[in-house]
Amino acid sequence: MQKYQEALDAMSKTGTEYVRGIPVVKVFQQTVYSFTAFKKTIDAYSDYATEFTTKGCRLPQSLNLTFTEGVFTLFVPVAFFLAPGAMAKGNLASFVVDFAFYAIFSAVISTALAKIMFMTNGLMTAKEALNRIQDIMNVPEVEVSKSQKKPNNNEIVFDHVTFTYEGANHPALSDVSFRVPAGSTIALVGPSGGGKTTAASLIPRFMDVEKGSVQIGGVNVKDMDVHKLMDQVAFVFQSGKLFKMSILENVKASKPDASRQQVLDALEAAQCKDILEKFPEGADTVIGSKGIHLSGGETQRILLARAILKDAPIVVLDEATAFADPENEVLIQKAFENLAKDKTVLMVAHRLSTVTNADCIVVLDKGKVVESGRHEELRMKGGLYAHMWDDYKKGLSWKIENSDTKGKQTKSMEREAS
């Protein structure tokens, strides 16, 4: 039974993948036959189910039915056994009547048994389902400490933090330490996969450290009331999502008792005026309803409005303007500025040009802190940061070219020269 459910699940998963990937399937001219993953699970399911029903169920089921429908066959020998006795006693007539009654009545049995069978099936499925629910319920929850301390100030400290993702071979972060004094800005940079987003995620306790501690205002985040922690810090993530409610409600999420005017002010500071003007209902437009769709850049700005409204003393943000188009980019940057004034900011930077004025830059590579300091220092050092900076400058001037045209130019120049 369990294997059947698993086969069904596997098929469901690959099926979803297939449907989602149809554009790719079309372009690379694969068919469902070469899209082996899905085909395999379909086959597996069918084969498994057929085997289950024929080998596993057919005989028992058929036997079951044969006997329940043939219950009356038992009567016959018994009747024959009892008949002579009744005859002798002169009760044959009432015996025959009894016999007739039971013969007729036995019909009920097969119907009743059919119903019991349905019920048993239902119970079995329910039991399976309960098992799977149990599996989820058994996952350990985030530990909430009993101490519930309050932070003393707004500084962030990473103290010898080590963290490994479940099932990974190497730690995502090894012995990472740095300090962000209150009111200053620190930028985390480094090659992709280096651990920047992981580090940022440890602050709101999306994951807990293995070794070391993350502290806010001198208090380990594990020792704080989670809700207070969230109140103290404003988070803006990469690829964040909006709730299915009005824009106004979305922004108010971080501060439910804000007035309408405060929300509108925050939206303006986050450069969202054009978004509001796009929709007839302005700030009351409900996200997620028909036809209301915001691009990545627009979503990011609304999320920034939320963070601005919150006005929390600490800001953790994952700067992801990389995917935005030019108009959005400029606006998002202005919104960032408004957000970061006078606050303690920890920023995960993807584009090096944004960090040149940070109070401190921490370079993370393969989970370790390799360099830290201000922009100019690091550039002089000639280490990883300097190398990245050079690459970045080079990248700024890259253009897609066709080496063909270049070749033609060189050839024509050569011809001219000769």
Next chain:
Amino acid sequence: MKDFMEALTGKADLPKLANYLLLLGIFLVVSLVTHIQQYTNTYGSVYAKVKDVRMNLAESLRKLPLSFFGKRDIADLTETIMGDVNTLEHVWSHVLGYLYGAYISTAVIAIGLLFMSWQLTIAALWAVPVAFMLLFGTRKLVMSRSARTRKAALTVSDSMQEMLECAREIRVTNKEADFLKQFNEKVDTHERVTLSGELFTGIFVNGASVIMRLGMATTILAGTSMILAGTADFMILFMFLMVITRIYAPFDQSLALIAEMFMSQVSAGRIREIYDTPVATGSEDFEPKGHDIVFDKVSFAYEDEGVLKNVSFTAKEGEVTALVGASGSGKSTCARLAARLWDARSGKITLGGVDVQTVDPEVLLRDYSVVFQDVTLFDDTVMENIRLGKRDASDAEVLAAAKAANCDEFIRNLPQGYLTNIGENGSKLSGGERQRISIARALLKNAPVVILDEATASLDVENETRVQGALTRLLAGKTVLVIAHRMRTIENADKVVVMNDGRVVEIGSPADLKTRKTEFAHMLQLQTESANWVI
């Protein structure tokens, strides 16, 4: 029984057991054998059938034009391949054979009975057609209830989906309590609707069952009155009573599932819709003269919104043509039309002089390599994901493509290297890594037309540089259509087509457009501004 009766009336001695035992034995064996046969042909054969249906559906879905997918939800379509086929599977195995078989066998028996006593037959079986009429008559009501239950269930799963997707945001804004409250309300509603639906359906289905069995009462009444009137004997009544109590049994299973049978018609409808949707067709002979792409007064609308209006431009072979513009200006749409992923409403798009809409899409796409902005990867190994670009590519070819897209290094660092599984939609990799795999896949195909839709958007600085370097080499001699937001990436394109609100506003070389007062120059300026921003 007859023997018993005779013994009772003194006509004969009590019957002997032995004769009967043999008959009983034969009966049981025959019964078992036929049951097995029945099972084989209902439950046993259903799954092979289902396999074919799913495969056919999946293939049909694949052949449909992309515009079909725009209007539907992925979840909706997956539900059709999975859920709807499951419902039908269930109905095929549990209901159809049994129900129609029961109709026939009951009819046969009824005819036999008619010959014995037409009065009793009517008394016994009048209720069967009445019961069925009731059921089929209320079919629409039952179906609407089921539909309501389904909708409530969907609301619950949507809400669950939202909470899972926005888990981070919910935690961070301390909104857990609010969301849970709202979710609980939806669950309560669902429970209520399901219960009332079940009750409603139950009343009708069980009502039908009860009505059928009223036949028993009428038979007894009719039978005994006939015996009293001397027009029938006990044996006949006994026989009818035996029949009556057993004749409904074959309908039991089907009746219990009748609601499902009705709902399965809706499922069948959805499946048929997919089969009936027109597929893009075209000729299989495709001989383009060169690989220039020409857009000639092309207009396209998506759900009555004019997305492209009278667009004309040429992308020459061996040149890089860039489409730029604000988001929503129609750039991606042009790319999709060029590869015939959608069909234009008016105007003509040609590749090498051949109208793309006259060519069979499967054949046409052989010449295109596309890198989409939304990367779609599959829950398989890195090797196989890249190999998707060219079905029988050798391992060496895959590695070469990976190197060119700057993937080799990070792949070798994965636990099983190229044979590492990357998770659902490549979730085990970072955004940049996924994009590079997508590029490797497209490079492997080595098609004469390459369409890059923001291909380097999610890449960080150093990756972008390296990938761009490789692309430059590999794009030599091909027709390249680039869709870009970043001005700097296309400054050396051979031609720039600037789009705004579905129309072409400017065409020219970058150098040319830069110097004049153009949209292009304006966008370039904005970009430079933001590039110079510092925190």
Next chain:
Amino acid sequence: MKFSEKMKQTYALTDVGIRNMKKAVFWTVIVNLVVMGGQESYISL
């Protein structure tokens, strides 16, 4: 074959499906009659 067409339409059966269904119906009828017959043997024997 108007009936087959209708079945195909309403229940999305394929040709193989129709064939299987016919076999299923056939055997169901046989089973029902065998079982009924056995039970009726009470009377005539």
